[in-house]
Amino acid sequence: MKIALIGAGHVGGALARGWSRRGHELLLGVRDPSQHTVQALCQETRAQAQHPREAAEAAAVVVLALPWNGAAAAVATLGPLADKIVIDCMNPLTVRDGVLVLERGFTHSAGEAVAAWLPEARIVKTLNQVGADVMADTRGFVVPPVMFMASDHPDAKATVAGLLRDLGFDPLDAGGLRQSRHLEPYAMVWINQTLYQGKHSPWAFAALTRAPLCP
Numbered sequence: 001m002k003i004a005l006i007g008a009g010h011v012g013g014a015l016a017r018g019w020s021r022r023g024h025e026l027l028l029g030v031r032d033p034s035q036h037t038v039q040a041l042c043q044e045t046r047a048q049a050q051h052p053r054e055a056a057e058a059a060a061v062v063v064l065a066l067p068w069n070g071a072a073a074a075v076a077t078l079g080p081l082a083d084k085i086v087i088d089c090m091n092p093l094t095v096r097d098g099v100l101v102l103e104r105g106f107t108h109s110a111g112e113a114v115a116a117w118l119p120e121a122r123i124v125k126t127l128n129q130v131g132a133d134v135m136a137d138t139r140g141f142v143v144p145p146v147m148f149m150a151s152d153h154p155d156a157k158a159t160v161a162g163l164l165r166d167l168g169f170d171p172l173d174a175g176g177l178r179q180s181r182h183l184e185p186y187a188m189v190w191i192n193q194t195l196y197q198g199k200h201s202p203w204a205f206a207a208l209t210r211a212p213l214c215p
């Protein structure tokens with residue numbers, strides 16, 4: 001599948017590495033395609049670097065792997081992305097009193113904001129819940145790490161579930177896009193453990209089903 005990664009930082013780079021191993025055609029939507037790190041990533045993943053709008057227009061799936069601060073302006077340059085699947089990986093983070101916190105929640109979410117910016121696209125909130133190291137390589141976990149998806153478009157969720165499986169995740173449907181209000185704070189559980197509680201990456205969440213108990 002042709003996938004445009006808008007932003008080629010930690011998350012964009014990790015997804016490029018993960019999906020390149022499964023043979024996907026990758027476009028890196030970056031401000032400076034000639035940047036050394038971008039060129040190195042292209043070489044490693046057989047991706048092609050383009051300007052963000054060009055990459056987004058050429059792909060079936062567009063991944064927003066941008067810092068929340070400034071995302072609205074960056075997304076506005078991409079065009080309407082009508083009918084395209086747009087994966088929103090972003091967590092609306094800000095620093096308050098020296099600590100990373102969410103700048104929205106309970107009554108709104110970044111996922112819903114993205115849907116308001118791109119009303120003609122099919123938004124799927126996912127890949128925001130664990131660190132980029134895990135997204136790059138899910139090998140070595142005892143069971144596949146879980147990855148929740150929230151979207152109002154069941155067909156888009158089915159396609160994204162396949163892409164999540166390609167990365168080695170266990171995709172789980174969280175419901176409509178409004179559920180981003182839960183998936184973004186859920187990411188904070190991972191961030192808090194990793195940054196402030198000493199649980200070092202790579203680690204991830206799993207959805208475990210209990211086998212029938214013997215009477």
Ligand SMILES: NC(=O)c1ccc[n+]([C@@H]2O[C@H](COP(=O)([O-])OP(=O)(O)OC[C@H]3O[C@@H](n4cnc5c(N)ncnc54)[C@H](OP(=O)(O)O)[C@@H]3O)[C@@H](O)[C@H]2O)c1
Pocket residue numbers: 006007008009010011012029030031032052064065066067068070073074089090091092093127128129130131132133
């Ligand atoms: N890091 C994680 O482990 C992780 C995990 C889950 C979710 N997330 C979320 O994923 C998003 C990306 O995080 P990250 O860690 O990958 O950030 P990052 O390493 O800082 O990378 C951000 C990328 O976005 C690009 N960018 C910034 N403004 C842009 C614009 N206007 N147009 C095009 N590209 C632009 C930057 O390119 P330049 O080189 O041109 O500045 C950079 O390549 C964030 O919203 C974060 O909350 C991160």
